[in-house]
Amino acid sequence: MRVGILGLQGDFALHQRMLTSLGVETRIVRSMEDLEDCASLVIPGGESTTMGGLLVRFGMLEALSARIREGLPVFGTCAGAILLAREIIGYPDQPRLGVLDIAIERNAYGRQKESFETDVLIPSLRDQPYRAVFIRAPIIRAVGPGVEVLAWFEDLPILVRRGHILAATFHPELTDDPYIHRYFLEQVASRLTVR
Numbered sequence: 001m002r003v004g005i006l007g008l009q010g011d012f013a014l015h016q017r018m019l020t021s022l023g024v025e026t027r028i029v030r031s032m033e034d035l036e037d038c039a040s041l042v043i044p045g046g047e048s049t050t051m052g053g054l055l056v057r058f059g060m061l062e063a064l065s066a067r068i069r070e071g072l073p074v075f076g077t078c079a080g081a082i083l084l085a086r087e088i089i090g091y092p093d094q095p096r097l098g099v100l101d102i103a104i105e106r107n108a109y110g111r112q113k114e115s116f117e118t119d120v121l122i123p124s125l126r127d128q129p130y131r132a133v134f135i136r137a138p139i140i141r142a143v144g145p146g147v148e149v150l151a152w153f154e155d156l157p158i159l160v161r162r163g164h165i166l167a168a169t170f171h172p173e174l175t176d177d178p179y180i181h182r183y184f185l186e187q188v189a190s191r192l193t194v195r
C-alpha cells in the first residue's frame with residue numbers, strides 16, 4: 001500500500017524523496033480519488049492558509065477530515081500540523097481539518113528565530129539527539145487529553161501524537177535523518193515494513 005503525500009502546495013517533493021529513500025511507494029494526492037489506494041497520508045509544510053484554501057476549493061476539506069476521523073493514519077509537519085489542529089490561535093476562521101486536539105499558534109517564534117536548527121531530545125523514542133529544522137514554525141500552546149507529547153523544545157511540545165495522528169512543528173523532510181518518517185510508518189501507520 002502506498003503512502004499518500006498531499007501535494008496541493010508546500011514541500012511535498014521532499015517528503016516524497018525521504019519516503020522513496022526508505023523504499024516506500026508514494027503517491028502525490030490532489031484529490032480524494034488519489035487517496036483511495038493510500039494506506040496513510042503525509043501533509044507537508046508550506047503555507048497553511050493557502051493549503052487550507054485549496055482543500056476547500058477542491059472540495060477535499062470535509063472529506064479528508066472525515067477519512068482521518070475514521071482512522072486514516074496521518075502525519076502533518078509544520079503547516080501540516082496547523083491544518084490538523086482543532087484550534088489555530090488568532091485565526092478562528094482559517095480552514096483546517098480540526099482532527100487533533102491541540103491549540104497551535106502560527107509563526108510563533110518571532111523574527112529573531114524565524115528559521116533555526118537545533119538538537120532536541122525525543123526521550124520516549126530514542127537516546128540520541130535529533131536535529132530539528134524549524135521554518136516560520138508554529139508553537140503548540142495546549143494539548144488536549146489523550147494527546148501524547150513525544151518531544152519538546154524549550155519546554156514546548158514539538159512532536160505530538162494521538163493514536164493514528166502525528167504532528168511535528170519542525171521539518172523532518174529537510175534533514176537526512178529518516179527517523180521520524182520511519183517512526184510514522186512503523187509505529188503510527190504500522191504494518192508497513194520499511195528498510
Ligand code: GLN
Binds near residue numbers: 077078107136137
Ligand atoms: N508559517 C506557515 C503557516 O502558518 C508554516 C510554515 C511552514 O510550514 N514551514 O502556514
